[in-house]
Amino acid sequence: MYKLSRPTIAFHWLTAITILGLMGLGFYMANTNTNSLYPLHKALGALSLLLILPRVVWRLREGWPKPLEPHKKREITAARTVHWVLLIAMVGMPVSGVIMSATNGYGLSIFGLDVFPRVPDPANPGAVLIPSPFWDTLTRWVHEWLSYLLAGAVAIHIAAAIKHHFFNKDHTLRRMLNFRR
Numbered sequence: 595m596y597k598l599s600r601p602t603i604a605f606h607w608l609t610a611i612t613i614l615g616l617m618g619l620g621f622y623m624a625n626t627n628t629n630s631l632y633p634l635h636k637a638l639g640a641l642s643l644l645l646i647l648p649r650v651v652w653r654l655r656e657g658w659p660k661p662l663e664p665h666k667k668r669e670i671t672a673a674r675t676v677h678w679v680l681l682i683a684m685v686g687m688p689v690s691g692v693i694m695s696a697t698n699g700y701g702l703s704i705f706g707l708d709v710f711p712r713v714p715d716p717a718n719p720g721a722v723l724i725p726s727p728f729w730d731t732l733t734r735w736v737h738e739w740l741s742y743l744l745a746g747a748v749a750i751h752i753a754a755a756i757k758h759h760f761f762n763k764d765h766t767l768r769r770m771l772n773f774r775r
């Protein structure tokens with residue numbers, strides 16, 4: 595059985611928990627209009643890049659884990675496609691979020707550290723001016739639709755892990771959990 599490297603296992607679970615948490619928070623706050631949760635989502639989402647970027651660089655440098663035998667070619671292609679979607683979405687989500695905050699006037703503050711300032715509208719107290727309506731609209735659209743793609747890919751991904759473990763009874767999930775050897 596091909597073993598997975600320790601950075602692969604550590605990065606996988608740390609980013610998985612972070613992204614699942616941010617997805618849950620994002621869908622909850624957006625669908626219930628809970629504005630008080632936005633600053634937390636934005637701060638944690640921006641900080642998640644500090645974990646996600648090294649994780650993606652590691653994956654690109656180390657290459658994809660070798661598939662376990664026996665696997666059909668189309669299964670390997672399906673898994674590789676979903677893994678690429680997950681990798682691209684985990685970068686696209688925080689990047690689109692940060693650009694959205696920089697261009698929609700609400701700004702970005704990471705636990706008191708002002709990264710992008712809020713742009714208050716002098717004529718309308720409480721409201722903001724939108725520095726770039728084009729980038730605001732584009733990144734809002736990307737953030738929303740990429741979140742649906744990410745949620746779909748995560749659902750397929752978890753279903754596949756369950757299928758391998760309980761139905762095929764192979765080592766796919768076990769080797770991702772095998773940190774100690």
Ligand code: HEM
Nearest residue numbers: 616617620621624636639640642687688691692695738741
């Ligand atoms: C891995 C990182 C992130 C994930 C997984 C994530 C996930 C999500 C999800 C699932 C939604 C709900 C989408 C919807 O139903 O419209 C959302 C909304 C939102 N996110 Fe993120 N997000 C991330 C990072 C960020 C960052 C870094 C920012 C800003 C700095 C941000 C700002 C927002 C905002 C403002 C909304 C609400 C959009 C609206 O109400 O139209 N997100 N996010």
Ligand code: HEM
Nearest residue numbers: 606610613614653659677680681684748752755766767770
């Ligand atoms: C309970 C949740 C999860 C389980 C049980 C799980 C399980 C697994 C397993 C068993 C593998 C190894 C596949 C192989 O050997 O080819 C894997 C790989 C992978 N998973 Fe997950 N996963 C989960 C959540 C996530 C999440 C939330 C993401 C990202 C959004 C993610 C992204 C990836 C990626 C990109 C790979 C390819 C290998 C790598 O880059 O580490 N996983 N996952």
